[in-house]
Amino acid sequence: MSTLSLGLIGFPIQHSLSPWIHNHFMKKLGINGEYVLYETKKEHFAATIDRLKEKQLNGFNVTVPYKQDIINYLDELDPDAARIGAVNTVTQINGKWKGYNTDGMGYVQSVRDYYPDLFQPKNRVLILGAGGAARGIYRALVQEPFSIVDIANRTFEKAQQLAELKDDHVETNILSFEEAQLRLEDYDYVVQTTSVGMNKEETIISLDNLKKGAVVSDIVYQPLMTSFLKEAHSNYGKIHQGHAMLLYQAQLAFQIWSGKQFGLGDTLKLMEERLRGNE
Structure with missing residues (x-):
């Protein structure tokens, strides 16, 4: 042994x-x-x-x-x-x-096991945040078939640095959180990569404009159901939990x-x- x-x-x-x-x-x-x-x-x-x-x-x-x-x-x-x-x-x-x-690869595999049909070029992805956790996740997602993987962040420069990790087949637009909130219905898959949500009452953006049936993922795992995921569920989104x-x-x-x-x-x-x- x-x-x-x-x-x-x-x-x-x-x-x-x-x-x-x-x-x-x-x-x-x-x-x-x-x-x-x-x-x-x-x-x-x-x-x-x-x-x-x-x-x-x-x-x-x-x-x-x-x-x-x-x-x-x-x-x-x-x-x-x-x-x-x-x-x-x-x-x-x-x-x-x-x-x-293994952060990004593990994350993507966990999503694929829940929602295998999500990984198609036609589906648009939005990543919220451009910090340390976002780096591995973004790098893994841009190696998948998605043709658009956008980033919303408070600071443009940090999001721009993250976008330098992309592959040639991927288009990445950089948005403010306010712009992302207004354009949310454009996205089939939304990933929340910040620590916002560890406080049960906080959310990074409102999900009122969420596309019906979009997959919404939050990497915060305590609590299991963050306010962000609860709001996604109430707006007819499919949820993916951080654990x-x-x-x-x-x-x-x-x-x-x-x-x-x-x-x-x-x-x-x-x-x-x-x-x-x-x-």
Whole structure:
């Protein structure tokens, strides 16, 4: 039976679901191991990295605020992670560290499993926000068949930087949140990538103009039903909840570490029950 030594570095992370998720995967696959939280303040980041190298971990996850900082400590980067400029998964191979970004790929796969017919050139996509989470998601979406993937953000410059990640077949227009709200009926798929919504009463834009039947996704996973998703549902939208992204990106990371392919089975349902218990 194989053994894995894994962990997560970030700040703050004490309430992270990652230990539960990865311990569940290990149990599911009959793998012995541990998944440890390395909560680290900015001034201790370099020292924590030295500790991780001494521990000879099989791999670890990286979360805010270190997804870009970690790159300087890696020996190799997956090409897509290099282009995104952020790493959330590190694996150790023969003493060398290689970085990946599974956020975008995991997110897209989670949406595809729910709404496989969505991924067509005719469908227009709107991403709300242009921060760190948006980078992996945008990069993954522009590799899909969509011909239009627009970005709405408070600052034009940050959205423009994000649009530089696009592929040639994709058109990207940059909007303010006010413009996005007015033009919402143009979109078949809307992705909310900001932290707005962790407060149950907040939404990034109004969804009064939502196209009937549009897919609306929120990457915030606590609460499970954000105000944004509730409003989408009341305006006849199809919803996609944030915990799915968290689970699917973790699945890809675990496959990198373990070399094993596996399905999620009832894991998503178990995760929903756990999150509802925390609300």
